[in-house]
Amino acid sequence: MITPPLVRRNTPQRYRMEAYQCTKCGKIFFPGRLVCDRCKHREFEMVTLPEEGKVITHTVIRTPPTGFSDLSPYCVGIVEMANGVRILCQIADCEPETLAVGLPVTLEFRRVQEDGESGVLAYGYKAVPAR
């Protein structure tokens, strides 16, 4: 779903990778939470995720959902960032044959979705391997 309030509310995470770290046990959450699932503490401080990471699992989507056909087939993976936090995102500019567990990637700002021809654009992060 891409609607103006949804896009706006997700902007700090999608544009600036804002994560939140529990001030008691140090676990980092992306996106942030109201309560730490490890120690139940309720205070956090903002940290930015690093832009470097590595692929820990991956796939190639060949039957895309609505709105994703232009890039099909495209790579998707779970990426472990340099600070240990894991995210899921597309792996862009990547030939499917080169996908591998351990592939180092860097996050780039990309247009992730659009609400049809006239709706708002939803930007966010994708992981890109070195050229």
Added chain:
Amino acid sequence: MRDVAIIGIGMTDFGELWTESLRDLFVKAALEAMDDAGVDHIDSMYVGSMSSGLFTGQEHIGSLLAAYLGQAPIPATRVETACASGGAALRCGYLEVASGASDIVLCGGVEKMTDVSGGRCTYALATASDQDYEAFHGVTFPGLYAMIAVAHMAKYGTKREDLAHVAVKNHDNGFLNPHAQYRMKITVEDVLNSVKVADPLNILDCSPVTDGAAAAIVCPADMARKIARKAPVKILASAQATDTIALHEREDITWNNATAAAAEKAYKQAGLSPQDICFAEVHDCFTIAEICVLEALGVVEKGKGGEASRSGMTARDGKFPVNPSGGLKSKGHPVGATGIAQIHEIVTQLRGEAGERQLSDARRGLAQNMGGSGGSAVVHIMEVLS
């Protein structure tokens, strides 16, 4: 808490049922279950349906279906835990009877998935994943399970063929199930050569889009002994658990912790261990899922799920038959109905009524129903009521 038994079951055929509406599917299954149980009145009902709203535009189906079943003003509630909605509906009915609040409860499940386009259907199914941090990126459900497969293969050396064997075995069983959507045998070659969906999963690794409904009637065990038309089945355990909805937030992507946690509670409740179970109906939404679930249930060691189908252990004549109904792969997967359809098969096997599919040793069965990429799991253990 009272002991609870299942005294009636019913289900429709599973398939692309263009001429059947959601309400008619449910009522047919429900009436069959009530007739099977020999009851014409129920005290309450639970309906498992993942998303009647997104698939048919209809919410509030508890009220709709209670009325269409001619049972208003009984309490009727829709239960939702994604693809585990059916199992969760049974759990709700079980608790209502066990607590003494009701005597005869209908636990049903229904999904009508073919009224919408493929794209809309995929969108509806994706709502079982994290909308903002998974679905937003275009990952799809086959994609999530494909990533579990890649991780499992990397960690344990599971082979591509191991996954294919799961589909072959389930089709062997579904071939004999008159209700199944795809009653055809397939080979490992067929699976490996079928159209790619999300590497390494091909179309024959994936359960289909299906319409269908299933229902079960539960009542106190003491009442069952008096009123049941057929051998009642005792629910030895009913347990449910969650895991993070998002795959990437799990410590071990290959480990289905919701299933493990629910199974642990279920075994404890029943005073049993995995070795005491004779057969199981598990949630093979994708071939890799069956592999991971067997490990989480403790039926095989962690990492050894790949060998299970390949070695013949899970075949009908194997040491631990899995999905004698054909599983989600061959029987079909009308999402909300699946959990109850698993119960239908277990009860049928326990009663000795499975015909050509009948297992030789079917004294105690386990049903494992799962939602999303493993965010919810429901486990029931059943045996014939003595």
Added chain:
Amino acid sequence: MPGIVGYGAYIPRYRIRVEQIAPVWGADAPSYKRGLMLREKSVPAPDQDTITISVEAAKNALKRAGIDPEKIGAVYVGSESHPYAVKPTGTAVAEAIGAVPDCHCADLEFACKAGSESMFLAFSHVKSGEVEYALGIGADTSQGAPGDALEYSASAGGAAFIMGDRDVAATLDCQYSFMTDTPDFWRREYMHYPRHGGRFTGDLAYFKHVRGGVEGILKKSGMKPEDFRFCVFHQPNGKFPSRMAKALGFTREQHETGLLVPTLGNTYSGASPLGLSAILDIARPGDRILMCSFGSGAGSDAFVFTCTDKLPEIQGKAKTTRYYLDTNPVYLDYGTYIKFRRKIRKNVED
């Protein structure tokens, strides 16, 4: 003296060669390559646009500037291909780099000189003392009409410049703008592709205004071509800027570092800005650079920069222009190219 404190480039990874385009339209590839002095051009992926390119270039500029983004008081993005007709590119960039909310922002357009306009304005703001740092970006994902000569060159890329008055890596000594109302290249509202005046776009448009810009800034700054180590002009193809450099008295050595178009294509608002960033990647303290853009409609912005001792300290802090341009590009066929550029009429998806 204020000037550039940080600069950054971004060019998408995909390319298409002249040999893939020409046969589709029955044209002779070698002739186009010779005539345009161009071999291939960059192509944006479907998930790239002027906003994404601007953000990546700006992030590189920030890495080099080493400043707190909250101190950026103005963000300007010049482009011919802003993703929205109404809703700024600059706000998305400012949000992505963390310059919000205390920030002035505007999107600019003036055909291919919209990027240099951003730089012009950013510098003026800093020089006047209005803001401490200002970001000026030129980026485009320009479209060439299928079968038209511009299809060989219209490409994608962008460069970003943070202007400031402290720890300046290249002082901006002088800026000058030369402009007339000349209809050489235009696009009417709601039309998908631009049109142009064919050969009219040479003498009375590009050449007149670049000459006007360069001669004007040389006069204003009291300098001569020999005073510069580098020059970079707007580069719609390889021929025009080479002819212009020669006509204005610049040598091939002065002009070749900033000439990216033979393998990049024409990145429109990113063109001379990217040429400048390629120069800054290898320039040394004391080097003087002359930049002159050209935008149809028509006008030129000209600048004189002098590199400082600070420049070598920041060059290596982000990926270079040549990294993006030269490293393992992925070549597309014409079908994938037109799919990426959304030139194929598809059904409305359900």
